[in-house]
Amino acid sequence: MDRRSFLKNSAPVLLLFTNGELLYRSALSLTSDRVKVKFRFAVASDGHFGQPKTTWDTDYGNIVQHINQQRRLKACIINGDIIHDDPAMLPLAKQHLDKLKMPYYVTQGNHDRVDEELWKKTWNMPLNHSFVVDDQVFLLATTSNIKGEYICPDLDWMRAQLEKYKQAPNVFIAIHITPVKWTDNGVDCPEFINLLKDYKNVRAVFNGHDHDQDDMKEREGIPFLFDSHIGGNWGTNYKGFRMVEVMSDNTVATYILNPGTKLNEHTLPERQVAVKS
Template identity: 50%
Template sequence: MSSSRREFIKKASFASVLFISGGFKFLSAAETEQLQRNVKLRFAVASDSHYGQKGTEFDKAFQTITDQINAFHKNSPLDFCVLNGDLIHNEKHLMPMVKQKVDLLAMPYYVTRGNHDMVTPEEWQGVWKMPINHDVVVKKNAVLLGDTSNEKGEYLSPDLKWLDSKLSKYKKLDNTFIFIHIPQTKWTPNAIDTPAFAELLKKYPKVKAVFHGHEHDQDGVRMLNDIPYLFDSHIGGNWGTKYKGFRVVELLKDNSMLTYIMNPTEKINELQTK
């Protein structure tokens, strides 16, 4: 590992460092560094920038997180980044402006629509050049980005027919990662309950993890049917965790998964293996 990488690890903060392989356990930064020698896929996920929300420093916050992700990428290259919903705060005219700012990311990126992204599917496609339900393949892994809202900002279930078709299409790949803004199990106050979503995923053993936004005060993991459902705090807005950060996911050569929250401004919630 390079000296610049070590220095970055030393300065960076790890919250909820998890090693997921048939369950999960918490790791220290030192243990994380040891495992990172075997990374075969690495990506970041961030959510809830709420660009344009009155009473917040939304422009500064967005610039800060973009710089942080790019700085991380310089030392530990990311294969892609996902912005998992609520890019803007209601006002649709802001979406093209956010697109310009997201384009400053130095790695490929994908986006999902959140309940505050109050644009039509056609407007979304026009700005982002990708549909509201989108799928890509990265290094023999499927990335499924599902829509869970609409122009009215309602909390919705994802299109299960679309999801089933994509899960079936990619079932022979190494893994599938699913990104949806609104949680579909009522673990949190702002989630909805869609039992059919969890039942569908049970049919596909290659589902590696599901990622949510929406809940700004959540940065942990819930397990359901041996699948981790992960939250990543927030990068904007007027409520949530005291810090604003992004989640990093590292798939290791043995197909286990390492994940942690990056908060480069202070060291928080360092956890030891039990």
Template identity: 45%
Template structure:
């Protein structure tokens, strides 16, 4: 496992450098307490985090969740967030804990939050709706930006392609918006050998068919915190909240859309304090 992770990480770095060096402005060593104020007024600003694995044995999952809620609330106090997205694996093979992690942790966020299932949540549509109040495939629209969130697993924890009929329906609904984001816990493409993803060519084709889809956000692989591309479409990762493997730090990603529909995103290393992998597109 460690060898595969090292290979994946190294391959990711090569792919990213080859694809995005001309468009990347990099910031480093920016403490969370000094997170940047937007240079322009943000029409929409949100945080996205994933992979808390609440309840995983032999991990400090209570501490990890106390930390992420505190970090996100601090980020909101410094520069307001419109909402937070938790992109899958809220719990670790314990769907009975979904209501617990919601009530004891995410309900303490100062802003609304939305969650989509991951492969360790083992949740069906009925359970997801009973806990969160919406189904496991849903969309939101805020400040003229559309966000489509789709399930990429099942109650067995298998990796599956998202429901393309649902994606098409929601992308059609948002086709007149200038900016749309898609959130999928498990990525729909193999960028490197042995990656823990799933190959979904019809999904990729569908995403590419809508020019207003500006980015896709993924969790699942805790060792990734930057970006891959399918054609010109960026797919961003956000490291992890908890669990027992992945990047040495715990963190989350900030996404901003300005009044001209320019997108700005960067990764926050919340536990060790620098801002990482800043991108403008």
């Protein structure tokens, strides 16, 4: 489905405004000539390539096709659980992802049970890494290890990156494990949350892992966005991914494609520094 058809037929979009306000707005309000999309990217997670008794090979083929159908995507993030435990599946999953038409980047999930050496050899990027496209900053961090344990992001690495990019207009963070115990599969990372709240250009944190979650939660004014799942044997009754659009006024609109129709659109505001009395 192209953006025009989606906007005509979809549910509300989540908008993140520059003043920190979060609200749902009619998708039709985004068609105004005054608000143009200047940057678009996709986030997908939880392919579980190789999981027994699932359609993992077909799932990957379908989701790559649907992502490739989206116009003017500058990047795609595959946010963990690319495979299902077996390291031998990593190069096979990569063969599918290499068919994406835009640059893509990966994070490690708890089922990506490989060491850093194999990870770097496969993806040509470390477990914790950052990249910048058109002034948009992305911080991607591991939240697991070769044993599949749930861990919080590396605070020293994250702090150094946030400080490095503190003048950037937008910072987007992708981690696989949910860093707040909102869900049965989350883990509390209060020091991570406390770090993020001091950097007001952090526009959103993207989480995978919780296959049954496809909307937004909020902590300390920071939106945490879930993207359903693209594979595996549980979760939402569809397999989809998240689209994110940065507008010319720096409003951020985001929604789920399931993948034929849009769901749960949001606009994400910029976060403002609180004035101390």
